[in-house]
Amino acid sequence: MFESYDPRQGKRLQIMDETGNINVSIKDVPLMSDSEILIAYQFILKARVADEWSVSLNRQGRLPTYPPGKGQEANSVGSLMAMHKEDWFVPAFRELGGMLYRGIPLSKVYQIWLGNERGSHFEIEKYHTFPISVPIASQCLHAVGAAYANQYLKNNRITICFVGDGGTSEGDFLEALNFAGAWNVPVIFYIQNNQWAISVPRKIQTRSTTLAEKAFAFGFSGIQVDGNDVLSVFAATKMAHEKAQNNQGPTLIEGYTYRLGAHTTADDPTIYRKQEEVDQWINKDPLLRLEKYLQKKNLIDGLAINRLKDEYKKEIMQEFEIAEQTPPHTVEEIFAWQFKQLPEDLKEQMSNLNIRLKGSVG
Amino acid sequence: MKALTLVQAVNDALLVEMRLNPNIIVYGEDVGVEGGVFRATTGLQKEFGDKRCFDSPLAESALAGTAVGMSVLGLKPVIEMQFSGFAWPAFNQIISHVARFRNRTRGAMTTDMVIRMPYGGGIRALEHHSESMEAIWAHIPGIKVVIPSNPYDAKGLLIAAMRHADPVIFMEPKRLYRSIKQEVPDDAYTIEIGKAKIVTAGSDLTLLSYGAQMKEAVEATFQLKTRGISVELIDLRTISPIDKKTIIASVKKTGRFLVVHEGPQSYGIGGELVSTVTENCFTDLFAPPARMSSPDITPPLPRGERLYLISTDMIVNKIMELINYRP
Numbered sequence: 001m002f003e004s005y006d007p008r009q010g011k012r013l014q015i016m017d018e019t020g021n022i023n024v025s026i027k028d029v030p031l032m033s034d035s036e037i038l039i040a041y042q043f044i045l046k047a048r049v050a051d052e053w054s055v056s057l058n059r060q061g062r063l064p065t066y067p068p069g070k071g072q073e074a075n076s077v078g079s080l081m082a083m084h085k086e087d088w089f090v091p092a093f094r095e096l097g098g099m100l101y102r103g104i105p106l107s108k109v110y111q112i113w114l115g116n117e118r119g120s121h122f123e124i125e126k127y128h129t130f131p132i133s134v135p136i137a138s139q140c141l142h143a144v145g146a147a148y149a150n151q152y153l154k155n156n157r158i159t160i161c162f163v164g165d166g167g168t169s170e171g172d173f174l175e176a177l178n179f180a181g182a183w184n185v186p187v188i189f190y191i192q193n194n195q196w197a198i199s200v201p202r203k204i205q206t207r208s209t210t211l212a213e214k215a216f217a218f219g220f221s222g223i224q225v226d227g228n229d230v231l232s233v234f235a236a237t238k239m240a241h242e243k244a245q246n247n248q249g250p251t252l253i254e255g256y257t258y259r260l261g262a263h264t265t266a267d268d269p270t271i272y273r274k275q276e277e278v279d280q281w282i283n284k285d286p287l288l289r290l291e292k293y294l295q296k297k298n299l300i301d302g303l304a305i306n307r308l309k310d311e312y313k314k315e316i317m318q319e320f321e322i323a324e325q326t327p328p329h330t331v332e333e334i335f336a337w338q339f340k341q342l343p344e345d346l347k348e349q350m351s352n353l354n355i356r357l358k359g360s361v362g
Numbered sequence: 363m364k365a366l367t368l369v370q371a372v373n374d375a376l377l378v379e380m381r382l383n384p385n386i387i388v389y390g391e392d393v394g395v396e397g398g399v400f401r402a403t404t405g406l407q408k409e410f411g412d413k414r415c416f417d418s419p420l421a422e423s424a425l426a427g428t429a430v431g432m433s434v435l436g437l438k439p440v441i442e443m444q445f446s447g448f449a450w451p452a453f454n455q456i457i458s459h460v461a462r463f464r465n466r467t468r469g470a471m472t473t474d475m476v477i478r479m480p481y482g483g484g485i486r487a488l489e490h491h492s493e494s495m496e497a498i499w500a501h502i503p504g505i506k507v508v509i510p511s512n513p514y515d516a517k518g519l520l521i522a523a524m525r526h527a528d529p530v531i532f533m534e535p536k537r538l539y540r541s542i543k544q545e546v547p548d549d550a551y552t553i554e555i556g557k558a559k560i561v562t563a564g565s566d567l568t569l570l571s572y573g574a575q576m577k578e579a580v581e582a583t584f585q586l587k588t589r590g591i592s593v594e595l596i597d598l599r600t601i602s603p604i605d606k607k608t609i610i611a612s613v614k615k616t617g618r619f620l621v622v623h624e625g626p627q628s629y630g631i632g633g634e635l636v637s638t639v640t641e642n643c644f645t646d647l648f649a650p651p652a653r654m655s656s657p658d659i660t661p662p663l664p665r666g667e668r669l670y671l672i673s674t675d676m677i678v679n680k681i682m683e684l685i686n687y688r689p
């Protein structure tokens with residue numbers, strides 16, 4: 001199936017276009033049902049509301065730095081919908097929608113952005129999700145190791161790993177692709193090509209025409225999809241998943257998308273990109289085309305959309321407050337997780353720190 | 363019991379522990395068919411198959427990075443860096459992830475693994491094959507650094523490392539790989555990580571070393587004994603965390619301290635231990651606590667290496683200086 005969408009021949013999979021019309025001539029890929037499309041819409045909407053709310057929390061000084069994912073939500077939501085619950089999810093850091101779909105409480109995500117390690121306490125059997133990874137592309141190797149483990153343990157679980165377009169220039173990304181191919185392990189690499197790595201445009205990263213075509217150098221297939229079309233994202237991931245389950249190895253998916261917001265709340269995109277470029281992409285918003293489709297099909301109306309938005313906003317605020325109100329760290333906590341058992345030397349340093357903090361000697 | 367060299371003891375540790383723990387996966391460059399360039403993994407692929415012991419593509423960051431994924435999912439990767447001088451491409455994975463997963467996830471995920479690497483000079487090798495950069499690893503919170511100095515300890519410490527709940531960097535003194543044989547029990551046994559060993563009890567001075575340098579330290583201790591000087595010799599064995607208790611108790615008894623190690627002096631293991639002794643034994647000291655290491659220069663290639671490494675005579679002379687010290 002991947003042969004018909006070879007990125008080297010300039011192909012990009014798009015099932016639903018910007019007006020919410022489905023290309024009915026595409027028959028060789030797995031399609032989402034209307035009820036799945038509705039679910040996807042709900043998670044994308046929820047991620048969108050959370051995202052906009054987070055940016056405003058940052059402006060109020062209640063949330064330090066936050067990396068908005070506005071405009072990219074279909075990528076992580078659609079791909080995780082194509083995965084099973086026990087499959088492994090290795091995020092970068094712009095996959096809020098996917099995390100919500102996984103059932104990770106938003107309060108945990110907010111704890112992370114509030115600077116609290118407790119947010120990354122993802123119970124393995126509950127979420128099968130790695131913590132977000134800040135060193136760009138380093139997580140790609142973790143995914144390959146996880147995929148090796150799954151193959152070794154014969155548990156038929158697939159691993160999906162996210163990385164940005166900038167991340168594809170890192171050695172770890174390329175080493176991960178190479179190891180995945182050499183080991184033929186069940187892993188899917190998903191590039192969120194949002195056209196920018198902070199201020200650096202995609203064309204500066206590589207002379208390759210697409211990012212998806214890099215897969216072929218490592219002995220497996222790559223596909224470029226319209227990352228703002230959740231149906232395409234779902235279809236490509238589903239096919240890659242099936243392929244991995246049949247022991248046919250890794251796949252590279254490039255979601256062609258756009259970051260509508262700033263890189264993080266500390267970034268000013270007006271320095272490096274023009275508003276006209278952003279405006280063009282606003283028309284391609286993944287949420288808008290889903291709304292058009294669902295309204296045409298009478299599966300949702302303006303009233304229901306507003307009701308959902310209100311409901312999400314309330315939930316999001318509650319979750320944020322839970323995160324905000326977590327009790328502060330203690331000296332014991334910041335030492336406790338360095339090792340399973342605290343070495344004598346660290347015990348001594350801990351008690352010295354306690355004394356120092358109390359401002360007394362002895 | 364059988365008489366084994368240090369590298370055979372490493373091999374034996376892997377063999378007996380892999381029989382006990384089916385989750386141990388050994389991989390790296392040339393470790394499969396060839397059994398490693400030093401033969402530390404000889405016979406493992408034959409006995410356990412190529413899913414448990416295999417040649418990986420040549421990329422050190424990928425060795426450590428994939429081991430992160432494997433260990434989070436419950437396997438116990440034991441990876442080999444062919445030489446410690448070639449471990450640096452893996453540095454980011456080790457410092458940013460291997461050392462941090464337990465803390466980052468508040469214990470939900472652990473990256474317990476063993477990263478083996480031969481280190482140290484004196485084997486007349488090419489550039490990058492002779493460094494002793496253990497201080498760099500020891501500086502990283504969240505990992506432990508272990509260095510054995512003899513076959514018996516190598517087996518016991520490596521098995522302990524493979525059973526450890528946290529990641530261990532296991533540095534093997536390649537100068538000693540085949541230089542001595544020692545009786546080693548056939549079965550699995552462990553030596554506690556984090557515990558130094560008093561090799562020779564003594565009363566005049568505490569001499570501390572580890573790894574390959576222990577050879578000269580033992581010789582110096584013996585020579586000084588014939589001169590009537592009683593040296594208490596300690597083998598550090600675990601570089602991080604430091605067994606302060608054993609060191610402090612010894613120096614409180616002897617009143618003199620010398621630490622000897624390969625590798626650059628500044629910000630090194632010697633400086634750390636001298637600080638520990640100064641802070642804890644200040645009033646017990648008869649002489650300034652001292653360190654002897656290589657100078658802060660790029661390790662010379664083999665033609666110049668004798669100028670860089672520390673000899674038995676150098677240790678003896680330094681100890682005499684400390685014994686004769688008068689304020």
Ligand SMILES: Cc1ncc(C[n+]2csc(CCOP(=O)(O)OP(=O)(O)O)c2C)c(N)n1
Nearest residue numbers: 094134135136164165166167194196197198
């Ligand atoms: C190894 C590394 N280098 C630099 C950074 C700083 N940094 C954070 S995000 C980023 C850009 C990432 O771009 P991309 O991979 O396209 O992901 P995006 O932010 O667009 O989602 C950079 C350079 C980092 N986090 N890690």
Ligand SMILES: [Mg+2]
Nearest residue numbers: 164165196197
């Ligand atoms: Mg980007």
